[in-house]
Every structure is written in structure tokens, then in C-alpha cells.
Amino acid sequence: MINVIRRLYLNVRYIFFKTVLPFPKIYSNVETLEKLLSSNFSMARFGDGEFHMINQTENLGFQTVDDQLSQRLREILGSNTEGCLICVPYGLHSVQHLNPRGRFFWKQFVVFHYRKYIPYFNFAKPYYDACVTRPYIDWLDKSKSAKFFKQLKQLWLGKRILLVEGQMSRLGVGNDLFGDAGGVDRIITLSQNAFSVYDRLLAETTRLAGKYDLVLVALGPTATVLAYDLSLTGIQALDIGHVDIEYEWFLKKATQKIAIEGKYVNEVAGETAELTSDDQRYKQQIISEIFTS
Known part of the structure; x- marks a missing residue:
């Protein structure tokens, strides 16, 4: 009974806030992907972690509060720079496409957190969907996920790609996510507090x-800043976040977030995957390592 009352209370407040508060225009994940496929735009993404980092409300599992990082995230969220799509979760606009877990998450975010970030939005411009790289685990209808991943892979089809990732991420290792790329090399850096080496990372x-x-x-919030800064120099950079983990869950037909062997999954509480890897191709792809400032 208590849970029923809590959910009813949440739903009433959610409807109220959706009615009285200003919300930005957000293009769907399909529209976001179409925009990326038809242009050479970069993409910088904000999830709940990036929003919490803006106001320094809490440390993340992989990034502690940092004044400069918070300032940069505020700047980017309100920017209107040509050539870089600024993406926020479509769940701020609607939760109808999400499963019960996803609906509850974004409803409580709107009710308990969203008002803190209203001053940093630029309501004169549209935003795109940060969940363009997350088309599976929280979706109510998963029947379109295969088609969406196939289209997503077209972003790097035949292209030489440079991956910038944490040392425990290992994007594409053990699956075919980048199988159709023209080549893959990697810059490896800190999986935790990557922003502490940001200047070196940007330069390299x-x-x-x-x-x-x-x-x-x-690279979590660091990826948001890096993709944006690279776009200012004319380099196309996409902040792709958890796309590899989403793809692993899709391949395994997972119905909930699970640990993935050999990869760090920060959203699976209490579980740590084995992080050793003997993949020689992966090791050969590493062309630079940055662990100190």
C-alpha cells in the first residue's frame, strides 16, 4: 500500500510539473540519428550524471565533483554552437516509450531534480536525444532495437575511427559493434576522474x-566536454556513452541491466565484471595512453 501511495504521489507531482514548468524541445532518437547520418555534426550528450555534475550535487561512480567540469557543462548545455548537437534525454519530454523502470526513473528526475537545471537550458533552441546511443534496455517495445543498432553502425561504416575511452571500457571488444568500420585505434585513459587529465587528453x-x-x-561527463571542444576545431566527435553496453545487453536479450564479462558496467550495483583481457587485436589498437596530467 505504501508503494502504491508513493507512486500515486509521484505521478500527481509529475503531471503538475510537466504542466507548469518550461521544458525544451527535444528531437526523438530517430530524428537525432537521422540528423547525424545526414551531416558531419558532432554530438555532446547529457544524462542524469552530467546534470548532477552541473550543480555538483553528488559524486558519480567514475567522476568526483570538479568546479571546472561543472562550469564547462553549464556552458555547453546553454550553448548554440553550429556543428555540435547538444543532447539531453528524451525522457524529459515524454516517458511513454519507456518500460516501467525507465518511466519511474525519469518521472522522479523531473519531480525531484529538473527544476535545479532550468536556468542552464537555452529554450530558444531545440535539443536532441541523448538516448540515441541507448535504444534497448529501458525501452518498452524492443522490437525495433535491431534495426536501430544497424542504422547506428552506419555512422562509422567504412570509416577510420579513433576511440577515446577509459581503460576498463573496451568498446566493441567481443562483439561486432565496430566490425564494419574502416579501422579502429584507441586512446586509453582513466576510467575514473578522467577530467583530471583533460588538457593532455584534448591535446593528444x-x-x-x-x-x-x-x-x-x-568517458562520462568528460566525453561531453571533449566532443564539444573537438567540434569547435572542426573535428567530428561523437560522445557515444554506453552504446557498447547497450549493444551487449541487446545481443544477450537481457531484460535488466547485467554485468558484462571483461567490461566495467557502472550501472550494475554490487557486481564487478572480470576486467582482464587477452584480446591481442584490442591491445594492438591502443596507440596512446594518458593516465597522468
């Missing part, structure tokens, strides 16, 4: 990017 990525068609970044 900028130095190497000219040899590649596309830069893909998976």
Missing part, C-alpha cells in the same frame, strides 16, 4: 584526429 586527441574520419568518445 587533437594531435591524432587528423588521421581519422571520426572520433568516438566514451
Whole structure:
């Protein structure tokens, strides 16, 4: 009975806030992917972690509060820069496409957190969907996930890609996510507190990017800033976040978030995957490592 009352209370407040508060226009994941496929735009994404980091409300599992990082995220969220799509979760606009778990998550985010971030939005411009890289686990209808992943892979089809990731991420290792790319090399950096080496990371990525068609970044809030800064120099960079883990869950037909052997999954509480890897191809793809500032 208590849970029923709590959910009823949440739903009433959610409807109220959706009625009285301003919300930005957000294009759907399909529209976001179409925009990326038809352009050479970069993409910087905000999830709940990036929003919490803006106001320094809590440390994340992989990034502690940092004043400069918070300032940069506020700047990027309100920016209107040509050539970089600023993405926020479509769940702020609607939760109808989500399963009960996903609906509850974004309803409580709107009710308990959203008002803190209203001052940082630019309501004069549209945003795109940060969940363009998360088309599976929280969706109510998963029948379209296979088609969406196939279309997503077209972003790097035949292209030479430079991956910038944490040392425990291992994007594409053990699956065919980047199987149709023209080549894959990697810059490996800290899985936790990557922003502490940001200046070196930006310099090294900028130095190497000219040899590649596309830069893909998976580094939590640091990826949001890096993709945006690279776009300002004319380098196409996509902050792709958890796309590899989503793809692993899709391949395994998972119905809930589970640990993935050999990869760090920060959203699976209490479980730690085995992080050893003997994949020689992966090791050969590492062309630079940045662990100190």
C-alpha cells in the first residue's frame, strides 16, 4: 500500500510539473540519428550524471565533483554552437516509450531534480536525444532495437575511427559493434576522474584526429566536454556513452541491466565484471595512453 501511495504521489507531482514548468524541445532518437547520418555534426550528450555534475550535487561512480567540469557543462548545455548537437534525454519530454523502470526513473528526475537545471537550458533552441546511443534496455517495445543498432553502425561504416575511452571500457571488444568500420585505434585513459587529465587528453586527441574520419568518445561527463571542444576545431566527435553496453545487453536479450564479462558496467550495483583481457587485436589498437596530467 505504501508503494502504491508513493507512486500515486509521484505521478500527481509529475503531471503538475510537466504542466507548469518550461521544458525544451527535444528531437526523438530517430530524428537525432537521422540528423547525424545526414551531416558531419558532432554530438555532446547529457544524462542524469552530467546534470548532477552541473550543480555538483553528488559524486558519480567514475567522476568526483570538479568546479571546472561543472562550469564547462553549464556552458555547453546553454550553448548554440553550429556543428555540435547538444543532447539531453528524451525522457524529459515524454516517458511513454519507456518500460516501467525507465518511466519511474525519469518521472522522479523531473519531480525531484529538473527544476535545479532550468536556468542552464537555452529554450530558444531545440535539443536532441541523448538516448540515441541507448535504444534497448529501458525501452518498452524492443522490437525495433535491431534495426536501430544497424542504422547506428552506419555512422562509422567504412570509416577510420579513433576511440577515446577509459581503460576498463573496451568498446566493441567481443562483439561486432565496430566490425564494419574502416579501422579502429584507441586512446586509453582513466576510467575514473578522467577530467583530471583533460588538457593532455584534448591535446593528444587533437594531435591524432587528423588521421581519422571520426572520433568516438566514451568517458562520462568528460566525453561531453571533449566532443564539444573537438567540434569547435572542426573535428567530428561523437560522445557515444554506453552504446557498447547497450549493444551487449541487446545481443544477450537481457531484460535488466547485467554485468558484462571483461567490461566495467557502472550501472550494475554490487557486481564487478572480470576486467582482464587477452584480446591481442584490442591491445594492438591502443596507440596512446594518458593516465597522468
